[in-house]
Amino acid sequence: MNPGPTGPSNRREHQPAYWYGEAPVPLGARLLASVYAVVTSARRWLYRKGWFGRSHPGVPVIVVGNITAGGAGKTPLTIALVERLRSEGWNPGVASRGYGRTDVADAVWVDADTAPSIGGDEPVLIARRTGARLRADRDRAAAAKALAEAGCDIVICDDGLQHYRLQRDIEIEVVDGRRRYGNGQLLPAGPLRELPERGSQCDFRVINGGEAGFGEWPMRLLADRAVPVRGGRPRPLDSFAGHRVHAVAGIGNPDRFFTMLRGLGIAVVPHAFADHHRYRAADFEFGSPLPVLMTEKDAVKCAEFATDAFHSVPVQAELPEGFWVSLLDRLQALDQNRGHESD
Missing domain, CATH: 3.40.50 (Rossmann fold)
Structure with missing residues (x-):
């Protein structure tokens, strides 16, 4: 079985723990940041x-x-x-x-x-x-x-x-x-x-x-409905409340999507992919036949292999x-x- 989003190829390693945590920043990263500062400042000045x-x-x-x-x-x-x-x-x-x-x-x-x-x-x-x-x-x-x-x-x-x-x-x-x-x-x-x-x-x-x-x-960002990726009638998003779902997010901050769903009382099984991840059907071999809720950005890349379980969650700013x-x-x-x- 494909390891899915917890496998090495899909970990969000491009956002180290020290970016948004209290872990110490490695010396090499600090040195590279100094070089980056010089380059970006020079570019803006030019x-x-x-x-x-x-x-x-x-x-x-x-x-x-x-x-x-x-x-x-x-x-x-x-x-x-x-x-x-x-x-x-x-x-x-x-x-x-x-x-x-x-x-x-x-x-x-x-x-x-x-x-x-x-x-x-x-x-x-x-x-x-x-x-x-x-x-x-x-x-x-x-x-x-x-x-x-x-x-x-x-x-x-x-x-x-x-x-x-x-x-x-x-x-x-x-x-x-x-x-x-x-x-x-x-x-x-x-x-x-x-x-x-x-x-x-x-x-x-x-x-x-x-x-x-x-x-x-x-x-x-407001969300109130889930739209079948294969087409069909949308259903109220809160109709998933009290149920377990596979939540998929390949965006800059997947936790924002998961938190939004949890706020509606939905029991989330989170699957965080790298931003702009190019999905394959094997990525969704989660091992349990639960509904799948995903961001619109992810859903546009899944139409070819989506099943009836796949739902997109549109948001309104x-x-x-x-x-x-x-x-x-x-x-x-x-x-x-x-x-x-x-x-």
């Missing part, structure tokens, strides 16, 4: 001084990202941004690197029918949930330009905070409210891609779970109305400034 070229697509650009390695809730927020901006009369497009693509290296347009191996799991999920134009490209600046040329009047860049070649108008940092910045050290000694002061330079800081502090916006008012005010100010510049 962009700031204009030595490295930057590009703007000519329409407003919102970058959603974080300064920690791993997930923090960027994809649900990106989906919420697309839906709210569309309701306000915008025609948003999404630019994404398409991390995890294995069957293509070139830029691609991603829609609901694109295979995750071609478009990436998160882009396919966003396309299915929103129907927005979505361009997957390692060069986010090129993706933004393609979206503008395709008629989008605003670009949302999913996970592009460190992609400085793309000029942006608004930056939104997403923070895992429970883990925050971990031990506060740079990679590989800690989880940080950049120092914490980089986050303070963003226009908005959104806190996913936990307690939001002064100047921060709280975000909750909920933010205070004040966040949306502030964001829309910022976009209106950008539009007015551009109007003055063109006069």
